[in-house]
Amino acid sequence: MKKISLILLFILLATNVFAIGITPGKTDVDYNPGTSREIEFIVINTDAQDSDFAVLIQGDLNESISVSEVSFKMLAGESEKKLKYKIDIPNSLSPGLHKGEIVVVQLPKKSGTGGAFIGAAVAVATQVHVFVLYPGKYAEASLDVLGPDADGSVTFVIPVTSRGDLDLVRVRADIDIYSSLNEKIDSVTTNQIEIKSGERKEVAVVWKGDVPPGPYRAVATLVYDEQTLKLEREFDLGQQVLDVSSIVVNDFSLGGIAKFEILVENKWNRELSGTYAEMQIYNNKGEVMADFKSPTYDISALSKSVMVAFWDSEGVKAGVYDATLFLRYGSKSDQRELQLDVSNNRINVIGIGYVISEGSSSSLFSNPIVVVLAVGIVLLIIVNALWFIFLRKKLKGRSK
CATH class of the missing domain: 2.60.40.2360 (Intracellular proteinase inhibitor BsuPI)
Incomplete structure (x- = not known):
């Protein structure tokens, strides 16, 4: 019990240390009493060293969830590990939202003597939501x-x-x-x-x-x-506190994990603590097909910071998807409407009315204003050439 309390204390102290990630951030499950569903999730290891992990379950659905592994080890060369959890939908749940949370804890290393923990533990979580409809209108x-x-x-x-x-x-x-x-x-x-x-x-x-x-x-x-x-x-x-400077997705392969690097700027003269980004991606019916978040960040006054969030694109087809980016800080939130142009080996993040991240290189004539100007210049050249030919013929006629 003492060791568990010590681990939890280290987790609370581990701010702004993100050696691991997890995807998906949340899975919605329809309420069908008496049924079961198995869900895969991926733990991403960005720390180039051997690490031990423990898996915990919490939330009001904790007794209905079981995991494939309660502890595991990842070597320095392993970038990700796939795990599964199974949820058995209870026969009777009250109307409203019910949550379960699968928490993956990267355990701090033990010292050579005394078995004491050295360093801070880091925890990430994936959630499962089951919503029971209310009777009538709600x-x-x-x-x-x-x-x-x-x-x-x-x-x-x-x-x-x-x-x-x-x-x-x-x-x-x-x-x-x-x-x-x-x-x-x-x-x-x-x-x-x-x-x-x-x-x-x-x-x-x-x-x-x-x-x-x-x-x-x-x-x-x-x-x-x-x-x-x-x-x-x-x-x-009179002031825009937090602004999005760019969104970049590097080294992407369709069906794999997309790492969104969101560069934000704090334009306020005070630090913003507990700030995080959340992105929702919609299918062609306008339904939320993915909902994922970054860890929380403390952003110093008048400075920039990169927020990182992971999206598992397994089962996703190439195409253009509507998305919403939320920047949450304190009681406030900013929202950006985006489009994700997903292809086999890249994601272009396009803002409504402006480009957030640059897409593939384009021709100068992809700009409609440039096209109109170019056409106008060509027409002027043609008119001037015809006028010159006309004047030349007229002068020759007079000389005769």
Whole structure:
């Protein structure tokens, strides 16, 4: 018991040390009572040394989960190890979200004398989620504030998931904006949509308030049919705290592990602690097909840092996929809508309206403005040549 407590203490102290990774970060399992499912996960070893690992299970589904190995060893030359866990879906679960977590702990090395641990243990986890639908109509939602943009406008986005066994026919949100003095300064209303049972969609609205820089608070009332849900989010105008500089995926092979290196810049004059990136990738039906996170980072004031997150692309086909990148820090979150152009040996990360990471080299004439200018120049040359020929013939006629 004493050794276990010591290991847990080292885990808590091991901040910003990420010698291992794990993928997928989360797996959603449909609630089918009495059934079982076996799920593979991969432990990634970025530490070039022999290491011992232990596998722990926690969460309210811990008694329903078993793992293929409770401990294992990876040699310095091993880059990854595949493991499996099995989940037996209980016959009766209450409505709502139920979680299980498989934690892989890289054990600290023992000293030569006394068996004491040296160094810090590092832990990573993969989660399994089982959601039991509520009877009737039920909405689960969050409020995200994007921006401010260059013109000072912000976008309120509310992702809504229908968690009941009945469809949501009319869904919208009324949003009130308050100053730091708790004075209501404006109100806006989002678009209205329909959400079928089990689906996730978004309502949104752009607000451009003619207000001075400073802290503000948005209070949203989500109205779905005859029910309501309150949401709140604080945000700042006049400064963009955390910005994405680039996203790079190197040495990628389709079907393997994609390592996303996300370069972010802290534009605030204070350190941002507990910051992490989360990416969701959607299939052609708009459903979340992958959801993975980076470890947490402490980013110094006015500095840049690289966040690393891993995606297992096994079973994924080449193509263009919509994705959402979330930057989480404190009670705030920034959101970037992206597209992933996935091919056999590379991933191009494309931002909506701008390129985040450079794709394959392109011709100068891939720019439509350049094409128009080039066509115009060619036409001017042709016109001038015809005019010159016409004048020359005319002058020859006069000389005769």
